[in-house]
Amino acid sequence: MKILVLGSINIDYNYYVGHITTPKETQGASHMEVFPGGKGLNQAVTLARAGLEVQLAGQIGSDGQEMLDKLKEQLCIDISPVRVVEGRTGHAIIQVDEIGQNAIMIYGGANRTIDKAYIDDVLAQYGEGDVLVLQNEISCLQYAIDAAYEKKMFIVLNPSPCTRELLRSDLTKISMFCLNEIEGRSMTSYVQPGDILIRLAEMYPNSQFLFTLGSQGAFYKNGTRQIYQASLKVPVVDSTAAGDVFEGYFLAAYLYGKDAEVALEYATYASALSVTKRGAAYFSAPTMDKVEEYLMNPKHRPDFNPAPLVLENA
Numbered sequence: 001m002k003i004l005v006l007g008s009i010n011i012d013y014n015y016y017v018g019h020i021t022t023p024k025e026t027q028g029a030s031h032m033e034v035f036p037g038g039k040g041l042n043q044a045v046t047l048a049r050a051g052l053e054v055q056l057a058g059q060i061g062s063d064g065q066e067m068l069d070k071l072k073e074q075l076c077i078d079i080s081p082v083r084v085v086e087g088r089t090g091h092a093i094i095q096v097d098e099i100g101q102n103a104i105m106i107y108g109g110a111n112r113t114i115d116k117a118y119i120d121d122v123l124a125q126y127g128e129g130d131v132l133v134l135q136n137e138i139s140c141l142q143y144a145i146d147a148a149y150e151k152k153m154f155i156v157l158n159p160s161p162c163t164r165e166l167l168r169s170d171l172t173k174i175s176m177f178c179l180n181e182i183e184g185r186s187m188t189s190y191v192q193p194g195d196i197l198i199r200l201a202e203m204y205p206n207s208q209f210l211f212t213l214g215s216q217g218a219f220y221k222n223g224t225r226q227i228y229q230a231s232l233k234v235p236v237v238d239s240t241a242a243g244d245v246f247e248g249y250f251l252a253a254y255l256y257g258k259d260a261e262v263a264l265e266y267a268t269y270a271s272a273l274s275v276t277k278r279g280a281a282y283f284s285a286p287t288m289d290k291v292e293e294y295l296m297n298p299k300h301r302p303d304f305n306p307a308p309l310v311l312e313n314a
Contacts, residue, residue, distance in 0.1 A: 001129055001130060001131065001255070002053075002055070002125075002126060002130045002131070003047060003052055003053065003054050003055065003130070003131045003133070003255070004054075004055050004056075004057060004122070004123075004126055004130065004131065004132050004133070005040050005043050005044040005047070005054060005055070005056050005057070005133040006040065006057045006058065006119070006122060006132060006133070006134055006138065006144055007038065007039050007040020007041070007043065007044075007056075007057075007058055007111075007133065007134060007135045007137060007138055008038035008039050008040045008041070008058060008090055008106075008108075008111040008135060008137035008138055009036075009038045009040055009041045009056075009058045009059070009060050009064070009068075009082065009089070009090065009110075009111065010036075010037045010038030010041070010089065010090040010091050010092050010106070010109075010111070010137075011034060011035075011036065011037065011063075011064060011067060011089055011090070011091040011092075012034065012035040012036070012037035012038075012091070012092045012094055012240070012279070012280055013032060013034055013091060013092065013093050013094065014032065014033045014034070014035060014094045014096055014238070014240065014278070014279065015029040015032050015093070015094065015095050015096070016029055016030045016031050016032070016033075016096050017029050017030070017095050017096070017097055017098075018030075018097065018098055019097050019098070020095050020097050020101065020102075020103045021095060021103075029095075033278065033279065035278075035279040035280050035282060035283060036067050036070075036071065036280065036282040037092055037240070037241065037279075037280035037281075037282070038058070038090060038092070038111070038137060038280075039135040039137050039158060039160065039244055040056060040058050040111075040133075040135060040137065040138070041056065041058075041071075041280075041281070041282065042241045042244035042245070042248070042280050042281035042282075042285070043133050043135070043158075043244050043247060043248050043281075044056040044077050044133075045075060045077065045248075045281040045282055045285050046244060046245050046247075046248025046249060046252075046270075046281050046285040047133075047248050047251065047252055048075065048076050048077045049285050049286065049287045049288065050248060050249055050252035050253075050266075050270075050287075050288050050291075051252070051288045052252055052255065053078075054077050054078070055077070055078040055079075055080075055081060056077050056078070056079045056081070056082060057081035057082065057118075057122040058081075058082055058083075058110075058111065058114070058138065059082070059083050059084075059085050059110040059111060059113060059114055059118070060082065060083075060084055060085070060089040060090075060110050061084070061085060061086070061087045061088045061089040061109055061110045062084060062086065062087075063088055063089050064084070064089030064110070065084060067089070068082060068084070071282075075282075081121075081122050083118065085110050085113055087109060087110055087113065088107070088109040088110065089109050089110055090106065090107060090108050090109035090110055090111040090112070090137070091106075091107050091109065092104050092105065092106045092107070093105045093107075094240055096238050096239075096240065096278075099236060100236030100237050100238050100239050100275060101236075101239055102238070102239055102240050104240075106137065106161070108137065108138075108139075111137055111138045111139070112138065112139045113139060114138050114139045114140050115139070115140060116140055116143050119140055119143055119144050119147060120147065123144075123147050123148060123151065126148075126151060126153060127151050127152070127153070128151060128152035128153070129152070129153070129154070130151075130153050130154070131153065131154045131156065131251075131255065132144070132148045132153045132154070132155050132156065133156045133251070134155065134156065134157045134158070135157070135158040135159075135160060136157075136158070136159055136160055136161055136162070136163065136166050137160070137161070141166070141169070142169045142170065145157070145169075145170075145171070145173050145174065146170075146173070148173075149173040154175045154176070155173060155174050155175045155176075156174075156175060156176045156177075156178060156247075156251060157171065157174045157176070157177055157178070158177075158178045158179065158183075158243075158244075158247060159171070159177065159179055159183050159187065160179070160180075160182075160183055162182070162183045162186035162187060167186070167187065171204060172204055172206070172207075174204065174207050175207060175208065176207060176208040176209070176210065176251075177200065177204070177207055177208070177209050177210070178210040178212075178243075178247040178250075178251075179209070179210070179211060179212070180211070180212045180213070180214070180243055181193065181196070181211075181212075181213055181214075184196040184197075184200065184211060187200065187203070188200060188203070193211065193213060193216075193219065196211070197209060197211060197219060197221050197226065200221075201221060201223075208220070208221065208222040209221040209222070210246075210247060210250055210267075212243055212246055212247075213231075214231070214239075214242075215231050216231065217229050217230045217231045217268075218231070218246065218264060218267070218268065220250075220260045220261075220263075220264055222260070225260075227260055227261050227264060229261075229264035229265065229267075229268050230268075231268060231272070232268060232269065232272040234272045234273075234275060234276060235276060236275045236276070237275060237276050237277060237278055238275065238277065238278045238279065238284070239275050240278075240279065240280050240284070241274065241279075241280040241281045241284060241285070242271045242274050242275050242284075243271070244280075244281055245267075245270050245271045245274040245281055245284065245285050245286075246267045246268070246270065246271040247267070248270075248281070248285065249263075249266045249267040249269075249270035249271070249291065250263045250264060250266065250267035251263075252266070252288075253266040253267070265295065266291060266295070269291050269294050269295050270285070270286055270291045272294075273286040273290060273291065273294055274286065
């Protein structure tokens with residue numbers, strides 16, 4: 001089994017503010033920091049720190065070459081498929097308030113110039129049983145889904161941002177959706193988590209769902225089986241990429257062969273650790289040893305003593 005993340009690679013500009021700016025309001029930021037980001041990079045980093053071998057594919061502009069060089073030096077991820085193209089690297093403008101919540105505006109840049117030929121080239125080395133992790137921050141998403149489905153790959157999709165184009169797409173080929181309440185409401189027109197999950201299961205009966213609700217916890221649903229996991233109460237510094245870390249650790253534990261209930265535990269503790277640090281997953285995603293140390297802390301969960309994760313069929 002091989003794992004490919006085909007997704008966005010961004011430069012994140014984080015502005016730390018007293019509160020999320022409202023319409024017609026101008027406010028100053030206390031300071032600004034620049035981080036590597038993008039959902040694709042966040043998910044690949046998280047999966048790698050959870051101990052999996054991951055390949056990352058995507059595009060950056062020439063202005064992202066320095067960032068790419070640093071990623072090659074510092075990350076245990078195969079980024080050989082990443083292509084440098086003309087134009088600007090995708091970037092995000094992120095407001096982070098005093099309680100760690102954020103508001104994000106994304107400019108797609110090179111992420112939105114991915115074409116069918118590039119997808120064919122990247123997927124050429126993958127086949128049945130391999131895993132493709134996608135988000136809606138790249139172009140040609142439907143083509144990537146269709147091509148991976150033809151290869152009988154396990155397709156994971158984070159439908160963010162949930163655009164009109166995405167809602168018109170054929171998503172019945174998705175193996176697992178990883179989404180939050182905003183995407184859930186957009187996809188179903190329902191508000192309550194229970195109603196959203198019921199409608200999603202009706203729309204995509206052959207899919208699994210990882211449904212995150214921030215401080216309100218998370219659900220996993222597969223057919224008639226539905227599991228709820230409460231969140232941990234931790235001091236939040238920056239929630240940027242917390243959802244990507246949650247998804248990455250759930251998927252990692254799931255691919256290690258763990259039951260969904262245990263995978264939710266890993267995801268919850270990993271994302272709790274991530275929000276205590278500034279920046280996206282490059283800085284905030286914890287390693288597996290840190291997550292398991294946190295899990296086994298009697299203060300957090302005295303009755304949970306997980307066995308070390310071993311990848312099946314490795």
